[in-house]
Amino acid sequence: MSAHPKRVQVVIAGAGPVGCVAATYLAQQGIDVMLAETGPDAAQDLRASTFHPPTLEMLDTLGISDYLMETGLNAPVYCWRDRKTGEVLSFDLSEISDVTRFPFRIQCEQYYLARKLAERLQEMPNAQVMYGHRVIHFEQDNDGVTVSLEHMTGISQVRADYLIGADGANSLVRKWLDIEFDGFTYPEHFLCLSTKQPIHDEIPNLSHVNYVSDPDEWLVLLRVPSVWRVLVPAGLDEDPAWLTSDAKKNQVFGGLLADGEAVQTEHRTLYRVHQRVAKSFHVNRVLLMGDSAHLNNPLGGFGMNSGIHDAFNGCEKLVKILRGEGSPDLLQLYDRQRRTVTHAFTQQQTIENMAIMRGGQSEAHQRRQDAMQALANDPGRRRAYLLKQAMFSSLADAAAIT
Numbered sequence: 001m002s003a004h005p006k007r008v009q010v011v012i013a014g015a016g017p018v019g020c021v022a023a024t025y026l027a028q029q030g031i032d033v034m035l036a037e038t039g040p041d042a043a044q045d046l047r048a049s050t051f052h053p054p055t056l057e058m059l060d061t062l063g064i065s066d067y068l069m070e071t072g073l074n075a076p077v078y079c080w081r082d083r084k085t086g087e088v089l090s091f092d093l094s095e096i097s098d099v100t101r102f103p104f105r106i107q108c109e110q111y112y113l114a115r116k117l118a119e120r121l122q123e124m125p126n127a128q129v130m131y132g133h134r135v136i137h138f139e140q141d142n143d144g145v146t147v148s149l150e151h152m153t154g155i156s157q158v159r160a161d162y163l164i165g166a167d168g169a170n171s172l173v174r175k176w177l178d179i180e181f182d183g184f185t186y187p188e189h190f191l192c193l194s195t196k197q198p199i200h201d202e203i204p205n206l207s208h209v210n211y212v213s214d215p216d217e218w219l220v221l222l223r224v225p226s227v228w229r230v231l232v233p234a235g236l237d238e239d240p241a242w243l244t245s246d247a248k249k250n251q252v253f254g255g256l257l258a259d260g261e262a263v264q265t266e267h268r269t270l271y272r273v274h275q276r277v278a279k280s281f282h283v284n285r286v287l288l289m290g291d292s293a294h295l296n297n298p299l300g301g302f303g304m305n306s307g308i309h310d311a312f313n314g315c316e317k318l319v320k321i322l323r324g325e326g327s328p329d330l331l332q333l334y335d336r337q338r339r340t341v342t343h344a345f346t347q348q349q350t351i352e353n354m355a356i357m358r359g360g361q362s363e364a365h366q367r368r369q370d371a372m373q374a375l376a377n378d379p380g381r382r383r384a385y386l387l388k389q390a391m392f393s394s395l396a397d398a399a400a401i402t
C-alpha cells in the first residue's frame with residue numbers, strides 16, 4: 001500500500017445500473033469519479049427490465065435514453081389480468097403524453113444501461129471504471145473518506161471527498177455504517193423463466209407487461225427484445241433442483257400454452273425477495289443509493305427506477321456541495337426526500353401489488369378488483385393512477401420535502 005493514497009472527489013462502490021448512473025451524472029458535471037466494481041463487468045442477470053417515463057427523462061439528460069429506446073421495446077400499455085375470470089384491465093400511458101415526452105415504458109434489461117454507461121465513462125478523462133475491484137473497508141473523518149479496494153494483485157487505498165454505496169442488496173458499505181435494514185423477506189421464492197417462444201401468438205391481447213393475479217399461481221409476463229420472461233412464486237419448501245427442472249418448466253408453461261413441454265428456456269433463476277429500507281441513506285460523507293438503501297418486490301418495476309431517482313437526487317446535491325455552492329446539510333435533505341418516498345410510495349405500492357397478485361376468491365380480493373375496475377372506468381382517477389404508477393407522483397412528493 002502506498003503512503004499517499006490517490007485522491008478523487010467521489011468513489012462509487014458498485015457498477016450496477018445505479019452506480020453507473022451516479023458516476024455518469026457526476027462525471028458529466030466535471031467531478032472526478034472512481035467506479036469500483038467487484039465483478040469483471042456489469043452482471044448479465046434477469047432482473048430489472050422496465051424503465052418508467054420519468055426515469056427515461058432523467059436518463060435523457062445523460063444522453064442514454066435514445067440507446068435504450070433503440071435497444072428495448074416500447075410498451076405504452078400494461079395490463080392487470082385475473083387468471084380465473086380472464087378479466088383484463090389495460091392502462092395506456094399515452095393518456096399522460098401531455099406531461100412527458102416518454103409516454104411509455106421501455107422494456108430492456110438493466111445490464112444494457114450499466115454496460116453502455118460504463119463504456120462511455122471509460123472514455124472520460126475524469127472517470128475511472130475499476131472492474132475486479134471490491135470495496136472492502138472505509139474510514140471517514142472531517143476531511144474525506146479513505147476507501148480500501150481489494151483486487152487481483154492486493155489491496156490499495158484511495159482517498160475521496162465522498163463515498164457512494166451503490167453495492168446492492170448485501171451492501172458492505174451499509175454494513176460498515178452499521179445502519180439497520182428493517183423489513184421482511186417473503187416466505188416464497190420467485191422463479192423467473194425466460195423463453196424465445198412467441199407466447200403472444202397463443203395468448204390473445206398480451207401487452208409487453210402483464211400482471212396476472214391468481215390465488216394458486218400468480219404470474220408476471222414481461223417481454224424484452226430477446227425473450228419473454230415469466231415470473232411465478234414457488235414454495236420455500238420445494239427443492240430448488242425441482243424448481244429449475246424440466247418438469248417444473250413444463251408445468252408452468254403447460255398452464256399457459258397448449259404444449260408446455262415444447263417450450264425451450266434460456267434461463268431459470270430463483271430469487272428471494274425482500275421489503276427493506278435502511279434507517280438512514282447517509283452518514284456524514286457516505287451515501288447509500290439503490291438496492292443498498294432499499295429493497296422491494298418487482299411487481300410494478302420500481303426497484304431500479306427508484307434507485308436511479310436516488311442517484312439523480314443525491315448527485316445533484318453532491319455536485320453543489322463539491323462546487324462550494326451548497327452546504328453538506330443538503331445530504332440530510334437527500335435522506336429525507338428519498339427515504340420518505342421509499343416508505344410512502346415504493347414500499348407501500350409494491351406490498352399492495354403483491355396482495356392484488358395473490359388475490360383469492362375472497363371478499364377482499366373482489367373489493368380490490370372492483371376498485372381497480374372503477375378507477376379504470378373513471379378518466380380522472382385513471383390519470384392519477386397512471387401518474388402514480390409511472391412514478392411521477394413520488395418524485396413530486398420528494399421535491400416538496402424541504
Ligand SMILES: Cc1cc2nc3c(=O)[nH]c(=O)nc-3n(C[C@H](O)[C@H](O)[C@H](O)COP(=O)(O)OP(=O)(O)OC[C@H]3O[C@@H](n4cnc5c(N)ncnc54)[C@H](O)[C@@H]3O)c2cc1C
Binds near residue numbers: 014015039168290
Ligand atoms: C426478478 C427481478 C425483476 C426485477 N425487475 C425490475 C424492474 O422491472 N424494474 C425495476 O426498476 N427494478 C426491477 N428489479 C429490481 C432491480 O433489479 C434492482 O433494484 C437493481 O438491480 C438495483 O440496482 P443497484 O445498482 O442498486 O444494485 P445491483 O444491480 O445489485 O448492483 C450492485 C453492484 O455492486 C457490485 N458490488 C457489490 N458489492 C461490492 C463491493 N463491496 N465493492 C464493489 N462492488 C460491489 C455488484 O457486483 C453489482 O454489480 C427486479 C429485481 C428482480 C430480482
